[in-house]
Amino acid sequence: MKMNPLKSLISIEEAHKIIGNSIKPISEVEYIDILELEGRVSAEDIISPMDVPPFRRASMDGFAIKSSDTFNASAENPILLECIDIIQAGDVPKKEIKSGECVQIATGAMVPNSADSVIQVELTELINGKVQIISPIAPGTNISKAGIDLKKGEIVVRKGDVFTPGKIGALASINKTSVLVYKKPRVAIIPTGNEIAKLGSSLKEGQVYDINTYTIATLVKKNGGNPIIFDIIPDEIQKIESAILKGLEYDIILLSGGSSVGERDLNIKIIQKYGKVLFHGVQIKPGKPTLYGLIKDKPILNLPGYPTSCLTNSYIFLVPIIRKLGNLPPERPRTIQAKLSKKIVSRLGRHQIYTVRLENGYAIPVFKESGAITSIAWADGYIEIPYNVDLLEKDEIVNVYLF
Amino acid sequence: MKMNPLKSLISIEEAHKIIGNSIKPISEVEYIDILELEGRVSAEDIISPMDVPPFRRASMDGFAIKSSDTFNASAENPILLECIDIIQAGDVPKKEIKSGECVQIATGAMVPNSADSVIQVELTELINGKVQIISPIAPGTNISKAGIDLKKGEIVVRKGDVFTPGKIGALASINKTSVLVYKKPRVAIIPTGNEIAKLGSSLKEGQVYDINTYTIATLVKKNGGNPIIFDIIPDEIQKIESAILKGLEYDIILLSGGSSVGERDLNIKIIQKYGKVLFHGVQIKPGKPTLYGLIKDKPILNLPGYPTSCLTNSYIFLVPIIRKLGNLPPERPRTIQAKLSKKIVSRLGRHQIYTVRLENGYAIPVFKESGAITSIAWADGYIEIPYNVDLLEKDEIVNVYLF
Numbered sequence: 001m002k003m004n005p006l007k008s009l010i011s012i013e014e015a016h017k018i019i020g021n022s023i024k025p026i027s028e029v030e031y032i033d034i035l036e037l038e039g040r041v042s043a044e045d046i047i048s049p050m051d052v053p054p055f056r057r058a059s060m061d062g063f064a065i066k067s068s069d070t071f072n073a074s075a076e077n078p079i080l081l082e083c084i085d086i087i088q089a090g091d092v093p094k095k096e097i098k099s100g101e102c103v104q105i106a107t108g109a110m111v112p113n114s115a116d117s118v119i120q121v122e123l124t125e126l127i128n129g130k131v132q133i134i135s136p137i138a139p140g141t142n143i144s145k146a147g148i149d150l151k152k153g154e155i156v157v158r159k160g161d162v163f164t165p166g167k168i169g170a171l172a173s174i175n176k177t178s179v180l181v182y183k184k185p186r187v188a189i190i191p192t193g194n195e196i197a198k199l200g201s202s203l204k205e206g207q208v209y210d211i212n213t214y215t216i217a218t219l220v221k222k223n224g225g226n227p228i229i230f231d232i233i234p235d236e237i238q239k240i241e242s243a244i245l246k247g248l249e250y251d252i253i254l255l256s257g258g259s260s261v262g263e264r265d266l267n268i269k270i271i272q273k274y275g276k277v278l279f280h281g282v283q284i285k286p287g288k289p290t291l292y293g294l295i296k297d298k299p300i301l302n303l304p305g306y307p308t309s310c311l312t313n314s315y316i317f318l319v320p321i322i323r324k325l326g327n328l329p330p331e332r333p334r335t336i337q338a339k340l341s342k343k344i345v346s347r348l349g350r351h352q353i354y355t356v357r358l359e360n361g362y363a364i365p366v367f368k369e370s371g372a373i374t375s376i377a378w379a380d381g382y383i384e385i386p387y388n389v390d391l392l393e394k395d396e397i398v399n400v401y402l403f
Numbered sequence: 404m405k406m407n408p409l410k411s412l413i414s415i416e417e418a419h420k421i422i423g424n425s426i427k428p429i430s431e432v433e434y435i436d437i438l439e440l441e442g443r444v445s446a447e448d449i450i451s452p453m454d455v456p457p458f459r460r461a462s463m464d465g466f467a468i469k470s471s472d473t474f475n476a477s478a479e480n481p482i483l484l485e486c487i488d489i490i491q492a493g494d495v496p497k498k499e500i501k502s503g504e505c506v507q508i509a510t511g512a513m514v515p516n517s518a519d520s521v522i523q524v525e526l527t528e529l530i531n532g533k534v535q536i537i538s539p540i541a542p543g544t545n546i547s548k549a550g551i552d553l554k555k556g557e558i559v560v561r562k563g564d565v566f567t568p569g570k571i572g573a574l575a576s577i578n579k580t581s582v583l584v585y586k587k588p589r590v591a592i593i594p595t596g597n598e599i600a601k602l603g604s605s606l607k608e609g610q611v612y613d614i615n616t617y618t619i620a621t622l623v624k625k626n627g628g629n630p631i632i633f634d635i636i637p638d639e640i641q642k643i644e645s646a647i648l649k650g651l652e653y654d655i656i657l658l659s660g661g662s663s664v665g666e667r668d669l670n671i672k673i674i675q676k677y678g679k680v681l682f683h684g685v686q687i688k689p690g691k692p693t694l695y696g697l698i699k700d701k702p703i704l705n706l707p708g709y710p711t712s713c714l715t716n717s718y719i720f721l722v723p724i725i726r727k728l729g730n731l732p733p734e735r736p737r738t739i740q741a742k743l744s745k746k747i748v749s750r751l752g753r754h755q756i757y758t759v760r761l762e763n764g765y766a767i768p769v770f771k772e773s774g775a776i777t778s779i780a781w782a783d784g785y786i787e788i789p790y791n792v793d794l795l796e797k798d799e800i801v802n803v804y805l806f
Contacts, residue, residue: 034602038621052776053611059774088638090597092609108598108660108708108774110609149775156780164806165625165717169618169710170780173611177602194493195511199437199580206495206513208456208576215572218441222568235491257511305511307572314568332737332805371462371511372552373455377559377573402735403567 009281009288011387012316012351018278019317022294025327026251028183034171037163039224040181041327046157051147052173056111058087060142063102063124063131064115067139080130087112102131111143118142149173162328184226185325188247189213189254191232192240192267193305196257198232211307211373212256219314224326237266244270248298251325254318257305267302271295283387285350286370287313299325307373312353312382315401334402336381338363344392346385355379356400363400379403412684412691414790415719415754421681422720425697428730429654431586437574440566442627443584444730449560454550455576459514461490463545466505466527466534467518470542483533490515505534514546521545552576565731587629588728591650592616592657594635595643595670596708599660601635614710614776615659622717627729640669647673651701654728657721660708670705674698686790688753689773690716702728710776715756715785718804737805739784741766747795749788758782759803766803782806 010018029043058064065081073079081102085095089108096114097103105111105118116139125132150156156170157163163179171179197207199214210232217227228250233243235258244267247253258267268291271277275295282290286309291302301318303310319331341362346352356363358380368375376382381402385392392398413421432446461467468484476482484505488498492511499517500506508514508521520540528535553559559573560566566582574582600610602617613635620630631653636646638661647670650656661670671694674680678698685693689712694705704721706713722734741759744767749755759766761783771778779785784805788795795801 034617035620038625053774054606055609057774059772088597090599090607090609090638108596108611144772144774148771149777156777164780165618165621165714166776166779166782166806168621169614169714169776172602172614172617173710173776175602175606175612193511194491196493199575199578203457203578204493206458206493208511209578211572211575214437214575215568217438218568218571222441235493307576311568311572332739334735334737336735368551369462369547371456371460371547373569373572373576374552374559376569377567379569403569 009283010279011283015279015282015290015292015317016320019292019299019321020324022278023299023321023324024297026182026185026325029180030183031178032181034168034177034179037168037171037179037181038165040163042157042159042161042163042179043182044180045155045159046171046176046179048150048152048154048156048174050150050174051152052150053144053146053148055146057144058105058107058109058111058118058142059144060118060120061107062105062118062120062142064097064105064111064118065102065133065137066097066099066115067117067137067141069099070119070133070135070137073133073136075134078132078134080127080132083131116140116143160327182327184224185252185322186250187220187225187227187252187254187322188230188250189216189220189227190230190240190243190247192235192243192255193232193257194235196232212303212305212310215307215311215373216254216256216303216314216318219311219318220322223319223322223331224328225322235266237270240266241270244295244300245274247300248296251298252321253295253298253300255300255302256310258302267291271300275300283350284313284316285347285352287316287353288350290317292317304370306370308355308367308375309370311376312355315382316353336400336402337397338400340392340394340396340398341365343394344385346390346392348390349387351387352385353382354385355382358400363398412686413682414686418682418685418693418695418720419723422695422702422724423727425681426702426724426727427700429585429588429728432583433586434581435584437571437580437582440571440574440582440584441568443566445560445562445564445566445582446585447583448558448562449574449577449579449582451553451555451557451559451577453553453577454555455553456547456549456551458549460547461508461510461512461514461521461545462547463521463523464510465508465521465523465545467500467508467514467521468505468536468540469500469502469518470520470540470544472502473522473536473538473540476536476539478537481535481537483530483535486534519543519546563730585730587627588655588725589653590623590628590630590655590657590725591633591653592619592623592630593633593643593646593650595638595646595658596635596660597638599635615706615708615713618710618714618776619657619659619706619717619721622714622721623725626722626725626734627731628725638669640673643669644673647698647703648677650703651699654701655724656698656701656703658703658705659713661705670694674703678703686753687716687719688750688755690719690756691753693720695720707773709773711758711770711778712773714779715758718785719756739803739805740800741803743786743795743797743799743801744768746797747788749793749795751793752790754790755788756785757788758785761803766801
């Protein structure tokens with residue numbers, strides 16, 4: 001086999017820029033039920049077909065009154081109103097009030113047209129069966145106008161908005177039960193390698209179980225993608241080629257392994273044959289040999305084969321790709337500050353991803369080697385050591401990106 | 404109707420303490436496929452049944468050698484080894500090496516027993532078909548020992564661990580395809596109120612559409628719970644009572660509305676009849692009338708009826724309940740700092756939740772009123788104003804909790 005060391009590595013920033021310029025958010029749409037919308041992206045401007053609330057309602061429990069009846073009210077000059085009805089939420093007012101009258105009203109209930117204020121129950125007293133008021137009430141007090149929440153014709157949710165519980169509530173308020181959203185990106189995950197065994201099979205000598213398919217598929221789902229898992233393809237160029245061509249039916253193709261020098265260079269040859277390589281080799285550790293290209297405008301990302309390199313590079317490169325494909329905004333990572341439990345020596349010129357466990361405010365390095373999945377499985381998150389830093393001191397405060 | 408104002412409010416901290424002491428994490432378990440595990444909680448210690456990797460493997464592309472052959476190597480005294488075989492990943496070594504020999508080996512491939520080091524390809528040169536080495540190589544170089552990742556008998560995942568992509572990768576490495584996890588808490592959501600109309604129906608006069616069921620169900624799912632949505636129950640004590648008794652089949656009952664004073668006090672009467680009220684009224688704004696109790700050890704949370712009060716109180720009280728029921732650790736909120744776009748006046752003695760939109764580094768208050776779902780639908784998150792603060796100044800830096 002030929003072994004050509006990777007010579008020119010690009011920076012992470014360059015890699016992100018190349019990826020960003022090459023990814024087009026998917027435009028396919030589908031209707032989704034309101035109860036399944038969380039985290040999905042609206043593909044339509046949603047306009048309110050009605051006023052919400054559709055009627056004037058009381059925003060407090062109390063008495064609907066004519067405010068002018070109270071303008072001269074004071075402790076010395078209390079006014080007494082006759083209560084002529086009770087309106088519960090959901091009721092339609094049956095009686096209108098005249099000056100000197102009021103109706104008892106519950107929060108959320110429709111206010112009679114003849115009333116212009118609601119005085120809250122705490123400010124009244126019942127005196128000989130009449131409602132006593134001892135201070136003036138301004139017109140409009142404790143009344144929510146029709147359309148205060150949403151006016152007919154107003155935009156409720158904009159195209160591109162991500163559905164939160166609150167936005168879903170706004171849809172419910174206008175009886176919108178089904179919404180046009182962008183489809184989830186379909187992600188072809190193609191495991192390759194003679195040394196990789198399918199879960200559930202028995203290991204042959206020299207083989208290890210397929211880890212990357214499961215870590216990648218999980219991360220894809222967590223970021224709004226839909227993983228399609230291919231059978232494991234042996235290291236034979238025709239078989240990999242035909243799997244990749246089949247993968248073009250989907251929105252992106254993911255390979256892991258086979259991008260290092262010496263690994264027969266099968267994947268890169270196939271990408272060069274049908275499309276173009278956009279980068280090969282990134283100044284990142286672990287995970288240098290990451291390879292990225294396009295075949296017929298479909299992105300193809302070849303992650304390193306080693307499980308921890310594969311997964312850390314998935315956090316760094318794959319997550320933004322899947323989110324952009326899916327019309328989702330960039331992730332807002334959860335971070336926490338911690339003290340480093342021991343000195344870490346890094347290498348200038350490589351952006352290092354270092355997995356850590358959190359304990360009592362300390363970030364404890366747990367990195368064993370990039371081949372060991374426990375380097376990341378037993379970590380709570382990772383720290384980043386930039387190109388130009390070669391040493392982090394014990395007790396230094398670091399930013400931990402949580403998994 | 405009687406209207407008894409809420410007199411003694413408890414603090415949020417007391418409310419959380421009462422809730423915390425009354426909630427028992429659920430103990431029911433189920434087997435779940437590895438591809439569905441993300442965010443689920445292991446109900447078992449998972450022990451590795453094997454060494455990972457199961458064999459000594461090369462961690463670099465290069466040549467497997469006897470290190471002793473190289474101890475005297477130098478630029479002046481290069482040594483030449485005869486390459487007798489090629490071992491690709493997945494191959495079983497067919498030949499053992501003698502002194503003076505080497506085999507070419509790929510990353511991840513099994514190292515022959517007779518070799519004790521792998522020299523990386525970049526440090527060698529091919530001279531007349533032989534492999535030239537010009538520096539000594541230490542024993543063990545570039546070899547991952549069997550079991551370096553996981554040893555047979557070692558704990559891979561502990562009971563109570565939440566499955567991340569990394570932990571799922573560790574399961575894959577030991578061929579664990581199905582895992583015992585805690586069941587999701589089943590959450591009975593019982594919408595009540597004559598004024599509430601079911602989505603899909605046409606509104607009667609005086610009615611609004613059911614918002615809270617959808618916001619709560621979404622938040623429950625997002626936090627690992629399984630919502631069970633009841634039909635809307637009218638304000639009739641027998642019907643609410645029978646719905647609540649049916650709700651006892653589930654792990655928690657959620658009501659919204661009917662907990663304010665004057666709202667006929669139906670819910671509180673039913674809780675008092677069959678169980679006990681643990682608190683009624685919290686020093687929080689919006690959302691004061693929140694009511695919490697136990698019936699036959701099942702928690703019952705009665706959220707305020709107004710959509711924004713209901714949802715903000717769900718973020719504050721319901722999320723920790725659902726996560727604790729589901730054996731999940733407390734949420735690690737995503738926060739961001741922003742400058743307040745304008746002065747906010749709060750009220751001493753109430754912990755205020757104030758929804759904001761983010762724009763150009765500013766947090767812009769969007770709160771209209773607690774009855775308006777757009778007070779939260781159009782927000783990116785919320786800020787908290789503690790009891791003892793009555794004013795936030797324009798341009799003050801605030802912590803925004805993101806939805």
